[in-house]
Amino acid sequence: MRAQIIEAFGETDVFRLTSRPEPLPGPGEVVVALAATSINPVDYKLRRYGPSIAPALPAILGCDVAGTVVAVGAGVADFKAGDEVYGCAGGVAGVSGGSYAEFIAADARLLAHKPSSLTMREAAALPLVTITAWEALDRAGVGAGTSVVIHGGAGGVGHIAIQLAKARGATVFATVSSDEKAAIAERLGADHVINYRVEGVADYVARLTGGRGFDVVFDATGGDDIATSFAAARLNGHVVTIVSQYDADLSPMHTKGLSLHVVFMLIPMLHDIGREAHGRLLRRAAALAETGKLRPLIDPETFALEDLPRAHQKAEAGRALGKIVVTIATG
Amino acid sequence: MPGTMKAIVIPRFGGPDVFELREVPVEAVGPRQVRVRVHATAVNPLDYQIRRGDYVDYVPLPAIIGHDISGVVEEIGSDVDEFAVGDEVYYTPKIFGGPGSYAEQHVADVEYVGRKPQNISHLEAASLTLVGGTVWEAFVERAQLKVGETILIHGGAGGVGTIAMQIAKAIGARVITTARARDHEFVRSLGADEAIDFTTEDYVEAVARLTDGEGVNVVFDTIGGDALTRSPLALAAFGRVVSLVDLAQPQNLIEAWGKNAAYHFVFTRQNRGKLDSLTRLVERGLVKPVIGATLPLARMAEAHELLENGTARGLRGKVVIDVRGETVDLPTTR
Numbered sequence: 001m002r003a004q005i006i007e008a009f010g011e012t013d014v015f016r017l018t019s020r021p022e023p024l025p026g027p028g029e030v031v032v033a034l035a036a037t038s039i040n041p042v043d044y045k046l047r048r049y050g051p052s053i054a055p056a057l058p059a060i061l062g063c064d065v066a067g068t069v070v071a072v073g074a075g076v077a078d079f080k081a082g083d084e085v086y087g088c089a090g091g092v093a094g095v096s097g098g099s100y101a102e103f104i105a106a107d108a109r110l111l112a113h114k115p116s117s118l119t120m121r122e123a124a125a126l127p128l129v130t131i132t133a134w135e136a137l138d139r140a141g142v143g144a145g146t147s148v149v150i151h152g153g154a155g156g157v158g159h160i161a162i163q164l165a166k167a168r169g170a171t172v173f174a175t176v177s178s179d180e181k182a183a184i185a186e187r188l189g190a191d192h193v194i195n196y197r198v199e200g201v202a203d204y205v206a207r208l209t210g211g212r213g214f215d216v217v218f219d220a221t222g223g224d225d226i227a228t229s230f231a232a233a234r235l236n237g238h239v240v241t242i243v244s245q246y247d248a249d250l251s252p253m254h255t256k257g258l259s260l261h262v263v264f265m266l267i268p269m270l271h272d273i274g275r276e277a278h279g280r281l282l283r284r285a286a287a288l289a290e291t292g293k294l295r296p297l298i299d300p301e302t303f304a305l306e307d308l309p310r311a312h313q314k315a316e317a318g319r320a321l322g323k324i325v326v327t328i329a330t331g
Numbered sequence: 332m333p334g335t336m337k338a339i340v341i342p343r344f345g346g347p348d349v350f351e352l353r354e355v356p357v358e359a360v361g362p363r364q365v366r367v368r369v370h371a372t373a374v375n376p377l378d379y380q381i382r383r384g385d386y387v388d389y390v391p392l393p394a395i396i397g398h399d400i401s402g403v404v405e406e407i408g409s410d411v412d413e414f415a416v417g418d419e420v421y422y423t424p425k426i427f428g429g430p431g432s433y434a435e436q437h438v439a440d441v442e443y444v445g446r447k448p449q450n451i452s453h454l455e456a457a458s459l460t461l462v463g464g465t466v467w468e469a470f471v472e473r474a475q476l477k478v479g480e481t482i483l484i485h486g487g488a489g490g491v492g493t494i495a496m497q498i499a500k501a502i503g504a505r506v507i508t509t510a511r512a513r514d515h516e517f518v519r520s521l522g523a524d525e526a527i528d529f530t531t532e533d534y535v536e537a538v539a540r541l542t543d544g545e546g547v548n549v550v551f552d553t554i555g556g557d558a559l560t561r562s563p564l565a566l567a568a569f570g571r572v573v574s575l576v577d578l579a580q581p582q583n584l585i586e587a588w589g590k591n592a593a594y595h596f597v598f599t600r601q602n603r604g605k606l607d608s609l610t611r612l613v614e615r616g617l618v619k620p621v622i623g624a625t626l627p628l629a630r631m632a633e634a635h636e637l638l639e640n641g642t643a644r645g646l647r648g649k650v651v652i653d654v655r656g657e658t659v660d661l662p663t664t665r
Contacts (some may be wrong), residue, residue, distance in 0.1 A: 139593060241584075248584065250559065253596040254576070259473060260594040262587040267568050 003101035004308045007058045009050035012309035015100075020060075023097055023105035025073030030108050032085060034067040035120035037099035039315040039324040040128045040156065041222055042266070043091060047312065053093050053270055060098030063091040065106060066114060066124035067329075076108045078279075084120075087111035087282060088127035094270040100308055102328060109275040110268075112282035115289035118296075125296035125323035126160070130285045131278055132242060132265045133161035133220070137168065139261040140216040140238035144169030149214045149232055152221035153190060154181035156323055157242060159297045161220055162188045167293045170216075173208060180321075184297060201231045213237060213256075224248070233258050297322030304328075338434035339631045342393045344384030347632035347639075355395070358430070358438040365414055365441055366406040371457035372432040373399040374634045374650040375490070382635065389427040397432030398423050400439075401447055401456035402654075411441050419447040421456040422606065423464055432457075433631060435654060445606035448613040454658070455620035458649035459494065463609040463618070465597060466495045469551065469573040470502060471608075473595035478503030480548040483538055483565055485509050487518040487526065489641065490649045491553050491575065493621040496522045498609075501617040504549075507541055509534055517647055521621070538565040546590075552576055559594065563587045573597060621648030625660040628652055637661070 001022045006014045025031045043061055046054040055061070069083040079085060089106035090098040097104040114123045136157075142148050148165050152158035153174025165172045166189040174190040176182050182193045194204045205213055213234030219226060224246035229239045230253060239253075240261045253260060268275045288294040299320040303311040305328050315324050340353045360366045374397075380386065381396050390396070401421040404414050414420065422444045424431050430438075447456045470476040482499050486492040487508030499506045500522035507525040510518045515526040527537040538547055546567035552558045555576035562572045563586035572587075573595045587594065612618040623646040626634045631652065638650045645662045 243588065246584075250594075250596070253594070254574070254598055256596075257598040258596050260584075260596075262584055262590075262592050262594070264588045264591040267591050271568060273568060 001102040002305060003060050003098075004062075004305060005058050005060055006047060009047060009054070009057075011048070012312045014047065015309050015312075017306055017308075020101065022103050025071045025076075025105050026096065027074045028076060028108055029073040029096070029105045030069045030076055030079050030085070030111065031071040031103055031105050032065055032067040032111075033070045033103055034065060034099060034101065034328040035330075036066045036124035036328055037062050037326050038064045038125045038128075039311055039326065040064065041315070042128070044312050044316045046092065053266065055091065055093050055095075055098065060101050060104075061091045062099030062101070063088045064124050064127045065089050065099045065104055065111070066120045067104075070103070073105075073108075079108055079111065079113075084114040084116075085111045086114045086123040086127055086286075088131055088265075088269070088278065092266055092269055094272060100305065100326075102305075107275055109279050112279050112286055115286040117290050117292070121298065121325045121327060122296050125298050125325050126285065126289075126294075127282060128265065129157045129160045129323070130164075130294070131281055132157050132263060133164050134281050134285065135265055136161065136218055136220075136240040136242070136261065136263045137164055137216075139263060140218065140240050140259075142168055142170050142216055146170040146215045147173070147209065148216040148218060149173040149175065150190075151175045151196075151217070151219045151225075151229065152223075153185035153188075153193065154297070154321070155220055155222070157222075158218075158220035159184065159188055159322065160294070161218055162190050163294050164288075166190075167288055173214065175204075184321075188297070196228075201228045205232055209234070216240070227252070230256065230258065299324050302327060336435040337628065338395045338430075339397075339628060340393050340395055341382055344382065344387060344392075346383070347379075347635040349382065350631045350635075352629050355434070357436045360406050360408050360438055361440075362408040362410040363441055364408045364438050365404050365411060365420075365444060367400060367402040367420060367437050367439065367444070368405045369400050369402040369432060369435055369437050369654045370453035371399075371401045371654055372397050372652045373457045373461070374631075374638050374652065375399070375461050376638070377426075377461070379635050379639055386427070395430040395434050397434070398426060398461040399457045400424060400432045400437055400460065401453040402437070405436075408441075413441055414444065419449075419453075420444050421447040421453075421460050423460045433628065433652070435628075445610060448610045450614055450616075451620055453655075454622060454625060454651045454653060458490075458620045458622055458651050459609065459613070459618075460606065462491050462494045462649070463498075464606055465575065466491065466498050467606075467609055469575070469595065469597045470495070470498055470549075473597060474549045474551075474571040474573045476502050476504050476549050479505075481505040481507065481542060481567075482549040482551060483507045483509075483534070483547045484523075484551045485534075485554045485558065487521070487523055488514040488647050489553065490623075490638075492518075493521055493648045494618065495551055495553075497618045498612065501612055507538060507547060511642075514647065521619075535561060535564040542567075546570060549573065560584070560586065563590045563592050566590045566592055571595060622651050622660075623648040624650045624662055625653055625658045626650070627657045627659065628654045630659075
């Protein structure tokens with residue numbers, strides 16, 4: 001099969017399009033013929049920095065999978081050859097393959113049937129960001145009537161979080177950096193959209209919550225401005241972040257009695273604990289997609305497997321609007 | 332009544348020497364308030380933090396501080412039917428919400444007041460309210476500690492730790508605590524399953540040893556410093572850290588990310604239901620007050636000095652204040 005492999009960590013020139021043997025399904029695994037994958041920040045961070053959660057070299061990176069089952073390993077009951085599936089199933093330590101290839105042997109517990117209402121490209125955009133956003137909302141206890149502000153509302157995780165929070169009956173606020181992104185966040189269902197370059201946190205907390213603060217603040221930007229999230233939260237509120245590689249002054253959390261949730265969705269893959277939860281979650285996400293409540297935002301530029309270095313460059317430079325999807329097979 | 336009462340007043344922020352014993356007016360009782368004859372109060376780290384000026388924006392001077400009361404209702408407001416004159420009560424006064432407990436009388440909204448457990452004295456009851464309410468908030472409402480989970484409680488011999496260990500045991504958790512070797516027998520008597528001598532072994536390594544490398548489900552941080560940064564090293568995946576500590580310096584959370592961790596910051600909040608649940612545990616004998624020293628109201632400065640130097644003085648458990656009487660009981664040097 002064709003695969004993009006890396007033999008060292010570094011810039012995008014470490015990718016080498018090469019021929020590799022097709023994988024065979026181990027116990028509990030299925031082999032998926034990939035139709036598409038998508039780029040997530042963890043992909044280019046692993047490519048650039050390597051350990052400790054990167055797969056051993058030489059490696060095939062890539063987490064998100066959408067494709068068709070072609071072979072089924074021992075003990076797999078939920079899938080059969082020909083099933084269209086999606087999942088976050090590769091590209092890190094602890095799992096056997098990556099999605100930057102024509103085939104992957106994937107742990108069946110990490111997969112779900114692809115929603116029929118979505119194309120393969122659309123399905124490939126969803127798994128990692130959907131699991132992340134879902135877990136974030138769960139951890140913070142977002143439900144009907146919760147007021148939640150999502151920072152980075154047009155980003156990879158943020159645009160999914162808006163839709164999932166709406167589906168739970170929450171009142172959804174989103175912050176974005178431009179009018180173009182504001183229009184996207186509104187189209188996805190945000191009740192109130194804030195351009196944070198125009199209106200500061202103290203001002204929108206006063207205007208939209210009467211100064212009380214939001215029940216839940218979800219920083220989906222991947223940035224290090226946690227102070228703004230603390231400022232936006234109400235007393236005893238919840239703050240969720242998806243990155244933590246920075247020093248932060250946590251003292252506002254004390255006086256406000258906040259809870260901070262640091263969401264890292266790769267743990268089931270890295271350590272083989274609770275993988276069933278990911279498959280279960282993607283089945284529920286598929287049901288939302290079938291009813292039109294969940295759809296991905298996809299950058300219009302198209303990429304094929306041989307274009308992967310360029311796709312990584314665009315994602316890493318922050319130039320994409322929505323997820324970057326890489327088409328692996330058309331058909 | 333209302334007449335006057337003795338109270339310990341701080342006219343300015345500073346060391347324990349700022350305290351003045353004064354005769355001050357007793358507040359009038361509102362329709363949904365009760366006036367309580369204070370029999371006992373207690374001293375908390377929050378008290379000396381306020382005294383030294385950590386919360387100047389919240390505390391107008393001169394101030395009567397203090398966050399624990401056990402006493403007897405002497406007067407009820409016109410719309411109070413939950414309590415009668417003569418009822419024994421214990422509670423934490425509203426924090427940053429008016430006069431505190433270092434006084435002979437206290438007027439409180441009924442929402443803050445709970446019935447005192449029948450099987451303990453006023454001195455014992457006063458030792459429990461802020462600590463018990465805080466630990467309840469931390470374990471039950473925030474970290475949601477569950478039966479069968481493992482918790483690391485820093486400082487098991489201290490005023491918070493002694494109660495935290497007992498509540499964690501009542502919940503059905505396995506309790507690992509840190510304490511000096513001289514206190515190991517003591518913390519085990521309160522329910523600790525394992526005790527780590529933090530003066531000779533790093534707690535992260537000790538937890539790895541005691542949990543076969545899995546880590547604990549919950550870390551209860553009462554020590555500050557770099558505990559927030561290091562605690563995830565002792566955590567199992569999906570673990571929770573609960574902290575009572577106000578942090579001066581920035582903290583790095585990278586280890587928390589690797590554990591998918593949650594941090595809960597508890598700055599005690601209050602409702603009567605919380606103390607009523609604690610009361611039931613006390614009356615069933617599952618939580619026993621631990622008093623390390625007793626002093627009369629007039630010796631408040633000494634009480635603060637003792638708490639601030641608790642380790643050197645061999646203090647175990649709470650410093651309580653006998654407001655009605657003159658009890659003096661100080662720790663023996665260990």
